[in-house]
Amino acid sequence: MLVSRRLVPLAAGGGAARMVTSAAEVAAEGGGGEGGRGDTLGRRLLKLIYPKRSAAVVLRRWSEEGRTVQKYQLNRVVRELRKYRRFKHALEICEWMRTQPEMRLLPGDHAVHLDLVAKVRGLPSAEKFFEDMPERAKGPSTCSALLHTYVQHGRRDKAEAMLGEMAKAGYLTCALPFNHMMSLYMSTGELEKVPEMIKELRRYTTPDLVTYNIWLTYCSKKNSVKSAEKVYDLMKDEKVAPDWMTFSLLGSIYINAGLHVKGRDALVEMEKRASRKERAAYSSLLTLYASLSDRGNLDRLWSKMRQLFRKFSDTEYKCMLTSLTRFGDIAEAESVYSEWESTSGTCDSRIPNTILSFYIKNGMMEKAESFLNHIVQKGVKPSYSTWELFVWGYLSNDRMDNVLECLKKALSSLEKWDPNPQLATAIYSRIEEKADIEAAEKLLVMFREAGYVTTEMYNSVLRTYAKAELMPLIVDERMDQDKVAMDDETRRLLRLTSKYPIGEVSTLMS
Structure with a gap:
């Protein structure tokens, strides 16, 4: 079919x-x-x-x-x-x-x-x-x-109902429907349902290669080397031929567990199965050799790929750039990036983001700013991730005006923001330290426009006012409008700030 x-x-x-x-x-x-x-x-x-x-x-x-x-x-x-x-x-x-x-x-x-x-x-x-x-x-x-x-x-709900209908109709004759369900449970974090689904699968049919690879992914999520080895042994017993993904999963499990010898053995088997047809294996190999801190094999593999492929994909460039920055070799990474820039034409922001990430994490903000100007001139449109990198960079340098400016650009680049509580907490914590009520109110407005306001955000704003010894206005009304409930900390802070003079920023931002 x-x-x-x-x-x-x-x-x-x-x-x-x-x-x-x-x-x-x-x-x-x-x-x-x-x-x-x-x-x-x-x-x-x-x-x-x-x-x-x-x-x-x-x-x-x-x-x-x-x-x-x-x-x-x-x-x-x-x-x-x-x-x-x-x-x-x-x-x-x-x-x-x-x-x-x-x-x-x-x-x-x-x-x-x-x-x-x-x-x-x-x-x-x-x-x-x-x-x-x-x-x-x-x-x-x-x-x-x-x-x-x-x-x-x-x-x-509908997937489980369909599986039930297929069982009644006698259609569960192959592993495919069960593989779909296991993928669903993996994506929703319901890992406990994966072994249950494997048992159910065995009632109707036998596992296939995809089943075993999902099973190994489950073992990876559980950080269980022992379980992974049992699955692989079972795979061999049932004469299911492994593919490169099988050894990629095994290699990753071993490397994360610190079993580097077994990890290298898995990568050797993985590379045997990599080919022009199975090209995606090479990107995974680049990443895994970098995680082993094996620069020799990383360079060898990249040279091999140059011989095999006329042109690299964006994914392959991204994996190599990430690997090089992991080794701290920014000079070679910049060289590879220049090659991508001259040959790709996709303007995918994820590629320059790997270089920007290195600059920013290493405190090279001027270089990051210069590089950002360069990529924009080359036609790359900065993504949410691009601006978020700068938010973290400016935050570590106490440049709050730049933090808010980049956060605004980050949020405006998305139709809908998937909230990052860690980011919000980090920015508010710095604002609290500085007792900057104007920044606190501006940030609240930004998050409100992005559809994300919490009780803790209001509490942080109130703590900022308390540190500045000023009183905010109509907090209860604003919280009602935002459909955010007060907690004991909110009430305590409202009582505390009520003793202080009114902060002018509060009336402006409300």
Whole structure:
């Protein structure tokens, strides 16, 4: 079935979920080539880089030119488009295929279609697509696809209900649905449910490679070397061939436990399984050799990658830069960064952030500021993480005006802020020390606009007023508006500050 391997979560399954076909192969096979050797349907479809362009229009024109369209070719193009996250065009191809009476769609095709509907139009549309599907198509693969969609959207209740329905229908004949559920429990932190799900899996079928890799990830979360070794032994007993992800997980577990000899052995096995097809293994290897403080193997591997690949990905550059800064070799890191800057063209802020992080953590704020100006001139748009790095840097230098300025830029760069209580506490603590009521009130306004206000924040503002020996105004009204409850500390601080003269900033900020 077309869907069964593709829907395996990448983080859990590693190589098992990766696509084999290259874009060049797909393009070469994608049509009859009557208009010339270079003109194929695959090439035409893969050229649709911009979402506004329509794959359906390309398919219609191809047919109008009297050329044949074969289902297997479109399936390959869809796989390649999904690989590069070009879901809209992949969905348009699937929708066009449904309108062609001569194309016999299998349950796996419907499953891929459902997955794409979920990615492009959301969960409700995917559920409706499933409901409207012919009954003959509602088999194990389409049910697994819907289950996977529930997992991706964090709908544990619906995912568990779907698993129950699949059990009743006799569809739990492979490990895939259980792997989805284990991935869900891992993501929600419900680690205790992973062993339970493995037991349930064994009632119906046998674990596969992805199952074992998720199981090892569970062992990693539990920091249990003994459990990981038992899982690996069981894997060998059941003759399930490990992949590079298996040894990456084992290597990480050993290294974190200080078992460096075993960790190196795992990395040797991991590298044996790295290849052009399993390219992601190299990024993981770079990181793991750096965590072993093994500069020799880090440099050897980077040189090997230069021989294997014409161009590095952003992920590979980021892993190498992070590794070099871990060794403190900022000169080499700057050289690698310059190479990325001249070849990539993506302007991904995560890459320069690795350099900025090194500068800031090492107190090199002037260099960080200069580098920020440089990357902006080169077209990089600073991200939330970029500005947060500067917030921490300025905070350590007591430059509170800069802290608030960068925090404002950080919060404005997001549609919705995922609160960072540690950051808020650190800033308020410094403001309290300085008895800076203006900064305290400005910060409260910023966090309110970001949708994050707590009782402790108000308490910190009140402590700042108390240290300045000033009284804030209408605190109770402001807390009511923010739907924040007072606690005993709030009341104590209100009584204390009521003895002081009114702070002018309070009236301004309220």
